Amino acid sequence: MLLAAPATPHLDADRLACLRALERKVLWLSTWMIHHANHLRAHPDGLKVGGHQASSASVVTLLTALYLDTLRPEDRVAVKPHASPVFHALQYLLGRQPREHLERFRALGGAQAYPSRTKDVDGVDFSTGSVGLGVAITLFASLVQDYVRLKGLAPAERPAGRLVAVLGDAELDEGNVFEAMLEGWKHDVRNLWWIVDYNRQSLDAFVADRLFARMDDIFRTTGFRVVVLKYGKRLEAAFLRPGGDALRAWIDECSNSRYAALTYKGGPAWRRALHDDLGHLPGIRALLEELDDAGLHTLMTNLAGHDMASVLEAFRSVTDDAPTCFLAYTIKGYGLPLAGHKDNHAGLMTAEQMATFRCAMGVPEGLEWDRFAGLDLAPDRLAAFLREVPFGRSGPRTLTYEPVAVPERLAVSITSPMSTREGFGRILGELARGDTALARRIVTTSADVTISTNLGGWVNRRGIFDRRRHPDPFRELQVNSVQSWSVSPEGQHFELGIAEHNLFLMLAAMGLAGPLFGVPLLPVGTVYDPFIMRGLDALTYACYQNARFLVAGTPSGISLAPEGGAHQSVTTPLIGLGLPGLTAFEPGYVDELATILRWAFDHLQRPDGGPVYLRLSTRPLVQPVRTMDDRLRTDILSGGYWRIPPVPGAELAIVYAGAVAADAAEAHAQVLEDIPGAGLLAVTSYERLHAGWAHSIRPGPEGRTGTPPHIARLLEALPPSAALVTVIDGHPAALSWLGAVQGHRVYPLGVTRFGQSGTIPELYRACGIDAEAILDAVAMARSERIGGRGAHQ
Numbered sequence: 065m066l067l068a069a070p071a072t073p074h075l076d077a078d079r080l081a082c083l084r085a086l087e088r089k090v091l092w093l094s095t096w097m098i099h100h101a102n103h104l105r106a107h108p109d110g111l112k113v114g115g116h117q118a119s120s121a122s123v124v125t126l127l128t129a130l131y132l133d134t135l136r137p138e139d140r141v142a143v144k145p146h147a148s149p150v151f152h153a154l155q156y157l158l159g160r161q162p163r164e165h166l167e168r169f170r171a172l173g174g175a176q177a178y179p180s181r182t183k184d185v186d187g188v189d190f191s192t193g194s195v196g197l198g199v200a201i202t203l204f205a206s207l208v209q210d211y212v213r214l215k216g217l218a219p220a221e222r223p224a225g226r227l228v229a230v231l232g233d234a235e236l237d238e239g240n241v242f243e244a245m246l247e248g249w250k251h252d253v254r255n256l257w258w259i260v261d262y263n264r265q266s267l268d269a270f271v272a273d274r275l276f277a278r279m280d281d282i283f284r285t286t287g288f289r290v291v292v293l294k295y296g297k298r299l300e301a302a303f304l305r306p307g308g309d310a311l312r313a314w315i316d317e318c319s320n321s322r323y324a325a326l327t328y329k330g331g332p333a334w335r336r337a338l339h340d341d342l343g344h345l346p347g348i349r350a351l352l353e354e355l356d357d358a359g360l361h362t363l364m365t366n367l368a369g370h371d372m373a374s375v376l377e378a379f380r381s382v383t384d385d386a387p388t389c390f391l392a393y394t395i396k397g398y399g400l401p402l403a404g405h406k407d408n409h410a411g412l413m414t415a416e417q418m419a420t421f422r423c424a425m426g427v428p429e430g431l432e433w434d435r436f437a438g439l440d441l442a443p444d445r446l447a448a449f450l451r452e453v454p455f456g457r458s459g460p461r462t463l464t465y466e467p468v469a470v471p472e473r474l475a476v477s478i479t480s481p482m483s484t485r486e487g488f489g490r491i492l493g494e495l496a497r498g499d500t501a502l503a504r505r506i507v508t509t510s511a512d513v514t515i516s517t518n519l520g521g522w523v524n525r526r527g528i529f530d531r532r533r534h535p536d537p538f539r540e541l542q543v544n545s546v547q548s549w550s551v552s553p554e555g556q557h558f559e560l561g562i563a564e565h566n567l568f569l570m571l572a573a574m575g576l577a578g579p580l581f582g583v584p585l586l587p588v589g590t591v592y593d594p595f596i597m598r599g600l601d602a603l604t605y606a607c608y609q610n611a612r613f614l615v616a617g618t619p620s621g622i623s624l625a626p627e628g629g630a631h632q633s634v635t636t637p638l639i640g641l642g643l644p645g646l647t648a649f650e651p652g653y654v655d656e657l658a659t660i661l662r663w664a665f666d667h668l669q670r671p672d673g674g675p676v677y678l679r680l681s682t683r684p685l686v687q688p689v690r691t692m693d694d695r696l697r698t699d700i701l702s703g704g705y706w707r708i709p710p711v712p713g714a715e716l717a718i719v720y721a722g723a724v725a726a727d728a729a730e731a732h733a734q735v736l737e738d739i740p741g742a743g744l745l746a747v748t749s750y751e752r753l754h755a756g757w758a759h760s761i762r763p764g765p766e767g768r769t770g771t772p773p774h775i776a777r778l779l780e781a782l783p784p785s786a787a788l789v790t791v792i793d794g795h796p797a798a799l800s801w802l803g804a805v806q807g808h809r810v811y812p813l814g815v816t817r818f819g820q821s822g823t824i825p826e827l828y829r830a831c832g833i834d835a836e837a838i839l840d841a842v843a844m845a846r847s848e849r850i851g852g853r854g855a856h857q
């Protein structure tokens with residue numbers, strides 16, 4: 065016996081019936097997909113496949129309402145990672161995901177465990193997986209949408225979309241979400257919907273009851289409208305009956321864990337609890353008598369997040385562009401025997417439970433993948449409904465766009481001595497001067513270090529972006545300053561607060577402007593190199609989604625000198641070397657940097673391109689006077705070149721990367737006195753050298769092309785007995801692998817402890833990367849050659 069849900073007058077009954085039927089199907093398909101992957105596919109390695117039946121069930125109504133009713137093609141969505149099966153089931157119903165991919169959920173080439181932009185075929189807008197990041201990127205993507213639209217860059221026929229995140233409540237434990245909210249508030253973010261699947265459970269635990277009492281304050285404080293979806297239509301109707309106020313108060317005061325435990329236990333447990341606590345009220349006694357156990361359970365679990373009519377009403381009630389947080393009460397595992405159990409996060413239904421569930425869903429054996437089997441509406445009617453779903457008319461979710469032409473060369477006036485950081489500022493300053501297509505598509509951003517990373521010149525010319533024009537009182541009052549930064553919709557620089565996480569999420573969002581909004585941007589971000597760590601998960605996330613951006617890390621290494629150890633980066637070369645998809649360079653000289661930057665602007669736009677990281681230094685170096693010929697250019701871009709090639713049979717080479725170029729050259733000049741033919745090898749990208757080498761030894765059609773990798777061609781100039789002394793202002797492992805290419809002995813110098821304040825000579829001495837340290841290593845290499853490895857000990 066069920067308590068009837070009241071009709072909602074302005075919701076078309078036919079539409080509601082279709083949505084309810086399809087909601088059932090989405091619950092079935094997502095649960096079945098996980099069950100199939102775990103129980104019905106062969107697993108030779110014996111590993112559990114996993115999948116999240118409870119997390120998925122929790123969000124079925126919300127996602128069904130969203131995808132089959134609310135979303136428009138221009139909207140973009142980040143779906144909470146553990147709802148991947150629900151997302152894929154919906155795309156399957158819409159004809160955007162082939163059945164084989166569902167059958168291969170969590171298998172190679174099948175639907176991915178967590179929605180993936182790059183691996184899934186059914187139009188994932190934002191990858192998710194590391195909780196909190198998918199939420200925050202929607203905020204930055206909304207700012208980027210404003211940017212391209214206010215500049216008239218977006219296709220005219222394409223309306224502004226909503227940026228939507230459907231998130232688990234525990235994602236709000238991630239600090240990065242709040243960092244993003246503050247930044248969004250500062251920038252007056254619009255068109256943003258965050259829909260919280262508020263099941264009050266995380267992986268291990270129940271969300272603290274007290275926490276969410278504060279949550280809507282936090283949202284409102286940062287400019288969000290909060291729409292709470294708490295009780296469904298049945299419960300709302302029950303609250304209007306005699307004793308209804310007490311019933312509402314009872315549920316309101318019920319702790320999250322008690323409510324969940326009662327949900328798990330079902331009708332008899334609800335009856336006992338209500339009888340004990342409210343049985344003295346005649347209205348409640350009447351209710352308990354009227355309903356059987358199943359009806360009582362349905363009533364007591366009728367939260368708005370599972371009530372299609374309530375969800376549709378809430379979504380449709382928002383018609384303006386104010387950022388909105390929907391706090392939707394749900395039950396983890398709703399509709400499944402896992403519902404409410406405290407251990408349900410990784411819980412999987414047993415074969416018996418699944419068989420019972422299949423019967424309850426009316427799905428005949430053998431028709432488990434059928435789109436409509438077991439539903440009480442005719443397949444034709446449902447198919448017709450699905451054909452009309454607005455989101456279904458999206459076309460490909462990844463938009464195509466024309467790349468921007470990059471000139472053959474980037475101009476830079478090189479003075480000597482000069483640092484690569486200064487060179488970077490000058491190249492951008494030069495670009496800012498001209499009204500080229502390239503300059504128009506560059507958008508810069510920095511987390512409060514615009515001036516100190518030398519972006520000031522660019523910003524002086526191109527201005528700061530904001531949705532609104534701002535006056536500049538300093539200029540009006542004629543206060544002298546080298547920074548004259550106008551703030552307007554024409555600006556091309558996004559000024560962010562210090563949070564590096566936000567910087568990388570912004571770069572990720574900017575770097576997806578092409579596929580998301582049809583407008584390729586060339587994002588350039590700057591960050592103090594050591595603080596890459598501060599945003600590392602977001603940088604990884606950006607690379608994981610193949611967002612296209614360039615980030616310059618500067619200052620880097622102990623070469624920063626007086627600023628001290630907290631600001632001196634040590635391990636960033638290894639990040640550059642190791643992050644998949646990221647191409648990393650550490651140029652020593654400014655002409656190398658100009659060559660690399662030009663290449664990078666092109667690489668960012670290529671189908672097989674990717675993001676680029678430049679590790680730049682504040683150390684001024686005397687610049688070489690030379691012509692950049694094709695050979696040198698190619699070598700720089702391939703990762704290295706002989707500044708002084710070794711003579712045939714030379715027994716030693718000094719290999720360096722970045723700002724230690726001067727010390728390497730000084731040591732080399734001295735070495736020549738004893739070893740006349742010694743070589744001096746400049747490494748501009750340990751990452752590219754390593755990638756080329758790794759690729760060449762990889763079996764299969766992609767690798768072992770027969771062409772030796774660039775590093776092998778360079779090192780062929782040395783006999784196998786030669787030694788390499790490598791040096792870098794960073795972790796020595798960035799270069800020490802070079803010995804494995806041709807079997808050369810390696811003496812790797814670099815920084816292996818945290819730095820401190822001092823002068824460059826003092827710090828280079830202390831960390832063993834100055835010319836003297838290089839010469840010591842050379843002496844060791846020579847003695848070992850005579851006496852065999854270890855002879856110096």
Ligand SMILES: Cc1ncc(C[n+]2csc(CCOP(=O)(O)OP(=O)(O)O)c2C)c(N)n1
Nearest residue numbers: 119146193194195232233234235265266267
């Ligand atoms: C950054 C990060 N930390 C930890 C995890 C592991 N993890 C996966 S889901 C989860 C809890 C999620 O709870 P909630 O967001 O409430 O989602 P629900 O399953 O309840 O819908 C955790 C800790 C993760 N995916 N990402």
Ligand SMILES: [Mg+2]
Nearest residue numbers: 233263265266
């Ligand atoms: Mg949760």
